Amino acid sequence: MPFPVPDPFVWDTSFQVFYFKLDDQHRAIFETxxxxxxxxxxxxxxxxxxxxxxxxxxxxxxxxxxxYGGYDAHKKLHEEFLAKVRSFSAPVSKENLFYAKDWLVQHIKTIDFKYKQLL
Structure with a gap:
């Protein structure tokens, strides 16, 4: 089952990967x-x-x-997401904004969490 998208869309400790620099970057992504x-x-x-x-x-x-053994698959997910975001134009539709929020939540909590303690 997917993780809920926070509303308002703000980073919280449930998204911690416990690498301070990466957590700070995740916070910045949420903020932007x-x-x-x-x-x-x-x-x-x-x-x-x-x-x-x-x-x-x-x-x-x-x-x-x-x-990290999951590098290739992880990089591919990043590339696909960035390609999708590149296709957006402002003002970004509500659907695309939700897509980006949901993708980030699911990605961090399912994909990024796999590298906890491994990097």
């Missing part, structure tokens, strides 16, 4: 998506994309350094 929801402008959408892409790049680097 929250801002995109409340001020649905091209600048906020672009910032959300940049913050998310930078996080994915760093997280993937950690995975490579740790020889």
């Amino acid at each position: 998506l929250f801002n995109s929801t409340n001020d649905n402008t091209p600048g906020n959408l672009q910032l959300f994309y940049i913050v998310t892409a930078n996080h994915f790049e760093e997280e993937e680097g950690w995975m490579v350094s740790a020889s």
Whole structure:
């Protein structure tokens, strides 16, 4: 069963992966998506994309350094999500905003949680 999407869309400790830098980056992703929801402008959408892409790049680097076995599949999910977000234009539809929120919640709590204690 999927995890609920918080409303308002804010990061909380239930999303902790216990790597401070990655948790801080997850917080920033939540914040930029929250801002995109409340001020649905091209600048906020672009910032959300940049913050998310930078996080994915760093997280993937950690995975490579740790020889994480799920790296290839994890990277593919990141690439697919970024491609979808790149297709958005501001103002972003409510459906696409929900898609992004839901994807992030499910991804962190099911996919990212797999690397807890492994990186």
